[in-house]
Amino acid sequence: MALISSLLALRRDARILKLPPYLSALLIIVGVAWLLVLPLNEYSRNTYVSENALLPGQVHTYFTGSEHNVFRAYRQEVAALPDLSIEERNNKLADLFRESDLKVAKQKYTYQVADTNISNENVYAVLQGPRADATEAIVLIAAWKNMADEVNYSGVALVLALARYFKRWSLWSKDIIFLIPGDSTSGPQAWVDAYHDGHDPRTIESLAIKSGALQGAVAVDYPAGPWGHRYDKLHIVYDGVNGQLPNLDLFNTAVSIASGQMGIGCTLQRMWKHSDTYEERLQTMLRGMLAQGLGHATGPHSSFIPYHVDAITLVTVGDGWHDEMSLGRTVESLFRSLNNLLEHLHQSFFFYLLLQANRFVSIGTYLPSAMLIAANFSIMAIALWVQSGRPAPPPNPTATKLVKKPLKKLKFDGRHYVEVPDEPKNEKEPSDSDKKEDPTENTTDTTPPVTAVSNNGSTALVPTASLQVTERALLLPLLFTLSTHFLGLLPLYAFNLTPAAELRPIFIVTANILTLLPLLTAWLLRFSFAPTPQQTTLIQSFSLLLLGMFLSALATLNFSLSFMVGVLCAPLSFVRERKGMVASGVWYAVLVLLNPVMVCQVACWVAGVGVEEVLLKASEGWAVWGLWTQVVVWGVWFPAWFAGSVVVALGFFPE
Known part of the structure; x- marks a missing residue:
């Protein structure tokens, strides 16, 4: 009881306001x-694939040999397109898709940004899966210009070559959409908005051809010049619009295939050299937080994530011995894994911080920060x-005259304390000695008035001012x-x-x-x-x-x-x-x-x-x-x- 009384008195103590x-x-x-x-290491863990159906790197890839000659032929075709108008360029790309016996369509769009118009055109083709019923689809993207405003020569050529290559396979259980937007940001956004009927028909053209629900999207960024260039690593970009992220299983699958099956090193957040030290892990995490906090689009994949379509962009970086065939086989194996899915990726994390390609921090660990x-x-x-x-303190407390009053007498009646009336006193005429001035009368009492507070049979004295609320x-x-x-x-x-x-x-x-x-x-x-x-x-x-x-x-x-x-x-x-x-x-x-x-x-x-x-x-x-x-x-x-x-x-x- 004494402890309860002390706590009751403490919660009304003005000194507690100094703690916050x-x-x-x-x-x-x-x-x-x-x-x-x-x-x-104690607060992070290694990445892993939660969705067993993905089976990353468990298939043999065949995009090699004669397909290299096809790719180089397409690259020569693409190298002649930058000088053409948008309409002429897209007509040529549409013809190349039609030669692979695919359904082709185009989409025009216009955005009003400040006092300027962003106008361009997307071209896309649909491969109907031989084992599919047009209820699900996967998207392969190669923007005509990448985020650095460079022409994506080898990326577009690789998509054209893969479209021709995928058409010959009968194992696809999902439709595959090949998309070549006019740029890396507004083009994919216009296309995915129109795909989900979330566009303004006055400025964005509706899609003439559609497929099923989008299960995933992979973008390829391989500028490499009109005559190609070998690369050293794959830079995997995964940040979406407004800080949204794809399912971690898609990122882990891409890393597992590229590094484990193809022997291509993977990096992220522009950390080209990563020796897995604390400083480099922290720098990678902070860069990822900065990109997520800004919320801007970091690649063609970013526009898909708000629609719950898991997407990433594969960017070739460095100068090494890997060529377009290794990137093509990586995309092939990744699409073979996505083709195995029976439902949306959902078992892994949607909220995470990546420290390097093989290590991450989950939301339960970083959210308290x-x-x-x-x-x-x-x-x-x-x-x-x-x-x-609380009442404001007097301007000069020492000059304030406080009246000293006796405490009320309390009596416990079995349930709580009640006030006991004072005993009557016999009044008599004061004598001369009583009339003498009391030395303690009319003096200033600096002791603050107190009040007795009862609770469960116990009493406590607390300052009266602390009980007042203005x-x-x-x-x-x-x-x-x-x-x-x-x-x-x-x-x-x-x-x-x-x-x-x-x-x-x-x-x-x-x-x-x-x-x-x-x-x-x-x-x-x-x-x-x-x-x-x-x-x-x-x-x-x-x-x-x-x-x-x-x-x-x-x-x-x-x-x-x-x-x-x-x-x-x-x-x-x-x-x-x-x-x-x-x-x-x-x-x-x-x-x-x-x-x-x-x-x-x-x-x-x-x-x-x-x-x-x-x-x-x-x-x-x-x-x-x-x-x-x-x-x-x-x-x-x-x-x-x-x-x-x-x-x-x-x-x-x-x-």
Whole structure:
């Protein structure tokens, strides 16, 4: 009973409000440290194929010998196409597919990005599986231009050669679709949208030929020049739009076939040399998190993953002894494995972090890292809410006269304590000695009043002030928090719809506005609404509460984006309205450096790319891929940053 009484008294102790900042800092440190230990062997494991039906590398491949001559003939045909118009080029490619006795169709599409139109045409052919009933299909892709804007000579020639080669086999239990889009991003997106009837018929042409449900897709990126070039390794690209990933079994099957059956080394995340050290594992993981967090398309395969079509891109890199025949046999064996599937890949992981080609971290191991960082905002929001309900301390406690009152007498009646009335006293005329002034009367008693609290037969004395809860003025904090979230729609609209030539001026103007806007807003609040300390505390509480909720939900969808935004917003848990220009100026300078526009500019400088290029690619992602990274930046990150900056800026304008 004594322990329960102590706990009841402790939960009302004002000193407990000093713990949340330290707990919040601890969660941030543990969350970052958790991420740093993931590359260790104790927290990661080797990859494995969960779907036994895939049987990677268990078949003999026959794409060799005379097929090499066919491939070189197709490469010569492709080498003559870059100088032709889009229509003439696709007519030639369609004729080459028809010569292999395939059904061929074309698709035109147009996207409006800023003030420019992205227009091109896709050409595709369908091989009806001899043992198939047109209910399932696999896609083989070779974009005319790869992500580096190079003509994919050998990749397109290899798809043409494989189409002719696959047509002669009678073992296919699924249809095979051969797709040659005009580019690596908008073309595949237009095609897969139209395949699933998710397109706008006014700008994207519907497909004339369709097959069954798509079970998987493999893209080939082999530029190699018009006359070919031998390669050293296969770079497997697997990142999808908005951070979505294909089933890990598809990646593991490709690695098993390429490295185990064909003897081709595999790499990922542009780590060309990987000696499996801790530093290289960590670098690979961080690069994967960056690509996932940005959410942009990294290859022709990226557009398929949002439709639950597992897809990867095989990119040839380096200068070695492997040629197009080894890549063709890799694709053949991979398609033979996918041909064995009786259902969608589902047994392996859809959420993972890869450390190298043969090692990964599952979601159950890495998810607490982002969740801990998100939890620190929720803890601070709750602490600020409790703090806002506490009565403000008097301006000069030592000068406040407190009346010393005796404690009430309590009596236990069997169930709880009840107050015992005072005994009557005999009143009599005070004597002269009684009239003498009591030396203890009219003195200041600095002992705070206490109240007896009973519970289950036990009593405890707690400060009376700690039991009081003041009324919270919620209107201004709620309106301000909602307004900041709506304010984020303005830059979201501006950056996605501004013409390309005006993106940099808009960026500079936005950077200057975000530097001064919190100061102007704080000035208006101070002299128009005169917010009380309780109201500024509630503004921070509501802002951090929404931030923690959003990041917790986002961590289950895009772990990397949630983690990055959480780390960049970490100082918001500790900023407060400071008295004095120096303290306010230091905190405000820190927050200015952490606003979304400034972070974007620094990131572009570190990566060596132009801001205009990044903004244009983001605008393209919004219009073509349905990218929602901008929504997180301007709808989650910016409102929290703005609210914290305004609270700090209030320190520049004393009451």
